[in-house]
Amino acid sequence: MKYVQPIREMDLIEKLKVIFKKQNYRNYFLFVFGINSGLRISDILRLKVSDVRNKTHVVIIEKKTGKEKRFKLNTNLQAEVKEYISNMSNAEYLFTPVIGKSKKPISREMAWIILNKAAGKLGLEEIGTHTLRKTFGYHFYQKTKDVALLQNIFNHSSPSVTLRYIGINQDIIDNAIDEFSL
Numbered sequence: 743m744k745y746v747q748p749i750r751e752m753d754l755i756e757k758l759k760v761i762f763k764k765q766n767y768r769n770y771f772l773f774v775f776g777i778n779s780g781l782r783i784s785d786i787l788r789l790k791v792s793d794v795r796n797k798t799h800v801v802i803i804e805k806k807t808g809k810e811k812r813f814k815l816n817t818n819l820q821a822e823v824k825e826y827i828s829n830m831s832n833a834e835y836l837f838t839p840v841i842g843k844s845k846k847p848i849s850r851e852m853a854w855i856i857l858n859k860a861a862g863k864l865g866l867e868e869i870g871t872h873t874l875r876k877t878f879g880y881h882f883y884q885k886t887k888d889v890a891l892l893q894n895i896f897n898h899s900s901p902s903v904t905l906r907y908i909g910i911n912q913d914i915i916d917n918a919i920d921e922f923s924l
Contacts, residue, residue: 745868746869748873748880748881748908749866749877749880758773762860763865765856768837771837772853772856774912775861776875777877778822778878781811782805782806783871784806784850785802786805786849786873787837787847787848787850789834791827791834791836794836796825797823799812802850807897813895835847837853854861857870857873861873863916876909879895879896883905884912
């Protein structure tokens with residue numbers, strides 16, 4: 743399995759939003775939801791309209807851990823949710839195929855394809871579905887510097903696992919190597 747990175751630069755996040763909006767609103771919303779919720783793609787794709795409609799907090803059972811997770815939709819994400827689901831019924835999945843009549847959510851593989859096609863247009867590599875969660879974590883950490891809280895949000899076993907996961911350890915190593923010369 744390929745190791746993926748967070749998207750560290752805000753300008754690249756904004757450029758990706760533009761690319762996704764040009765493709766279709768579902769792809770844009772998938773990206774925005776992922777980078778603002780910090781959820782795994784397996785949990786995002788299982789969400790239905792009823793899970794998010796008129797909600798400030800969403801409660802799910804994580805597919806990977808089987809544990810209950812309660813997470814807050816930030817104000818901007820609440821507005822995005824409201825706009826995205828305005829013409830959808832409560833029983834619908836949030837992320838269904840754009841073409842065809844399938845009522846099932848898109849697959850994890852399709853989400854990967856969507857993300858990689860857009861990332862490729864910007865020359866980004868090491869991008870996958872986990873990039874969404876890692877991007878959330880990276881920017882949350884950069885803003886708060888609270889690794890303990892992020893560790894709790896991600897349900898990680900230690901701060902070092904969280905820092906490695908969001909690419910902070912790699913940034914520290916890269917910067918140290920840049921400063922090192924014999």
